Amino acid sequence: MFPFLTKLRKSAARLFLTFGLMGLAAACTPTAGPGPVTGKGGAVTVALLVPSGSGNASDEALAVAMQNAARLAMADLGGVKIDLKVYSTSSTEAGAADAATRAVAEGAQIILGPLRSGESNAAAKAVAANGVNVLSFSNNPSIAGGNLFVLGTTFQSSANRLASYAARQGIGKVMIVHDKSASGEAGRVAIQSGIQRAGISAVGTGSYEFSQNGIVQAVPELAKTAKAGGAQAVFLTAESAGALPLVSQLLRDNGLNPAEVRFIGITRWDVPPQTAALPSLQGGWFALPDPGRMQQFQTRYAAAYGQPPLALSELAYDGMAAIGALAGRSNGGPIDAASLTQGAGFAGVAGVFRLRGDGTNERGLAVAQIQNNQVTVIDPAPNSFGGAGF
Numbered sequence: 001m002f003p004f005l006t007k008l009r010k011s012a013a014r015l016f017l018t019f020g021l022m023g024l025a026a027a028c029t030p031t032a033g034p035g036p037v038t039g040k041g042g043a044v045t046v047a048l049l050v051p052s053g054s055g056n057a058s059d060e061a062l063a064v065a066m067q068n069a070a071r072l073a074m075a076d077l078g079g080v081k082i083d084l085k086v087y088s089t090s091s092t093e094a095g096a097a098d099a100a101t102r103a104v105a106e107g108a109q110i111i112l113g114p115l116r117s118g119e120s121n122a123a124a125k126a127v128a129a130n131g132v133n134v135l136s137f138s139n140n141p142s143i144a145g146g147n148l149f150v151l152g153t154t155f156q157s158s159a160n161r162l163a164s165y166a167a168r169q170g171i172g173k174v175m176i177v178h179d180k181s182a183s184g185e186a187g188r189v190a191i192q193s194g195i196q197r198a199g200i201s202a203v204g205t206g207s208y209e210f211s212q213n214g215i216v217q218a219v220p221e222l223a224k225t226a227k228a229g230g231a232q233a234v235f236l237t238a239e240s241a242g243a244l245p246l247v248s249q250l251l252r253d254n255g256l257n258p259a260e261v262r263f264i265g266i267t268r269w270d271v272p273p274q275t276a277a278l279p280s281l282q283g284g285w286f287a288l289p290d291p292g293r294m295q296q297f298q299t300r301y302a303a304a305y306g307q308p309p310l311a312l313s314e315l316a317y318d319g320m321a322a323i324g325a326l327a328g329r330s331n332g333g334p335i336d337a338a339s340l341t342q343g344a345g346f347a348g349v350a351g352v353f354r355l356r357g358d359g360t361n362e363r364g365l366a367v368a369q370i371q372n373n374q375v376t377v378i379d380p381a382p383n384s385f386g387g388a389g390f
Contacts, residue, residue: 043081044327044335047103048316049113049123053090062115063088065313066137068305069297070112073320080328082320083107089114093122100126100134108132109334112319115312117143124148133337135322135355137315142186144359149340151315153350153363155187155237158266158287159194161365162235165285165379166264167198171233174264175226176205177247178237184210187237187266195235203229208247215246223254226261233262240267240275248280258283270368270375271311277373287365289314290351290381297349318348322355344385351381 048070052063067086074082085108087099096119100111104127111127111134114120120136121143127134128147136143139152166174176191178184188205195202204225208218226234234251238244248263263284269275270288297317301309325346326339337357345354345362352364367379 042331043083044323044333045083045085045107045109046320046323047100047106047108047111048084048086049089049096049099049103049111049119050086051089051091051115051119053088053095054092056091059091059115062310062312065310066113066316069301069309069313069316070320072301072304073317073324076321077324077328080324082324082327089119089123091116091119093118096120097122097126099123100132103127104130104132110323111135112316112323113137120148120150131334133335133340135319135340137312137319140186141360146359147337149355149359150361151319151353152312153289153365154360155190155266156193156360157363157365159187159190159235160197160362161287162264162266162285162367163191163194163198163200165367166195166233166262167200171200171262173201173203173229173231174233174235175222175229175231176202176235177222177251178205178207179210179243180207180214181210184237191235191237191266203231208243210243212246215243215250219247219250220254223251223256226251226256231261233264236263236265236267238265238267240269240271244269244275245278245280248278248284252280269370276370276375278370281370282372284370285378286368286370288368290364290366291368291377293349293351293381314348314350318346318350318353321348322346322353352384354385 048067050063050066051059070084074084085103085106087103089096089099096114100123103111111123111132114123115137117138117140120134120138124134124147133147133149136148136150137152138150139154141150141154141156144150174195176188178188192202206222206225208215236247238247252258263281265284265286268288269281269286297314298308323335326335340355341357345352353361355361364382366377366381368375369378
């Protein structure tokens with residue numbers, strides 16, 4: 001079901017796209033430039049940067065899906081005026097920087113996209129001097145800040161949600177297990193912050209080399225540490241399409257009884273669907289966007305465009321929804337950081353979310369459990385900020 005080495009290599013490539021550029025320098029000192037202009041006729045001019053032009057079929061398909069989702073959001077804005085202009089990034093940093101520069105020169109007051117962290121960083125730096133904000137589809141918090149905000153669900157949002165729920169269920173001691181990669185390290189940091197916030201203690205933190213042999217060699221000692229510390233749960237950073245099947249199975253094989261030690265994952269365990277059939281994950285918890293809202297979006301998208309939306313296209317809807325909510329008050333003026341970071345947040349098709357002053361975000365997530373080879377929501381996503389779920 002899960003050819004491990006092939007999946008691991010594919011997962012590593014994806015992880016590099018998101019986290020491999022974490023060491024990028026902050027925006028260099030920009031030259032002075034004109035600020036964002038006021039839109040014509042009271043409309044807010046939005047530039048949508050999509051990953052088309054590279055010749056990659058999956059990027060081209062996602063570019064279309066993001067345009068469709070953004071236009072679907074616009075149709076829900078009532079009388080709010082949006083002038084949407086679409087730009088191709090060719091899935092390169094240079095292409096993203098050029099697209100952002102051209103967009104601002106052509107009147108863009110805010111930029112939605114691009115997709116990946118490197119492209120997003122380049123686009124934001126290119127227009128920083130113009131005072132134009134960029135709402136990236138990336139989930140990499142290391143690029144956030146200044147005029148760059150990330151819309152993707154971060155590890156921190158998932159870790160906070162799961163740790164808070166675990167604490168309410170009486171879990172007070174956990175073990176953190178992560179892979180030795182940029183993504184794994186980012187996940188570890190998020191989990192440590194989340195459990196500290198929830199008042200949970202870490203009885204140990206362990207890692208494994210991101211390879212089949214590395215996992216086989218490391219897991220026995222990791223399981224031993226968890227048992228010795230009395231861990232009631234193990235937080236995992238592994239992906240379903242990567243190390244998760246092998247790591248979870250070997251932890252069980254090395255004595256972590258699922259009746260006593262709960263597995264908790266900060267990545268999506270419902271994708272691919274076959275993950276729910278893994279014996280080692282039965283009873284495990286993970287976080288995901290509000291399933292009810294997502295189902296409504298998928299149904300509406302399919303009705304409008306004749307096919308289901310692609311994953312991540314919902315971020316284009318959410319970004320446009322946030323812009324539209326603010327555009328109604330700006331009277332065609334620029335949408336500034338103070339407006340973007342309003343405490344009440346926004347309602348999106350992936351649930352409620354809000355942007356933080358540091359460029360990261362908080363999302364209202366549901367907690368799901370895998371049981372009898374099925375995914376079931378055991379704690380619904382919150383409908384607003386404050387109270388349970390945050």
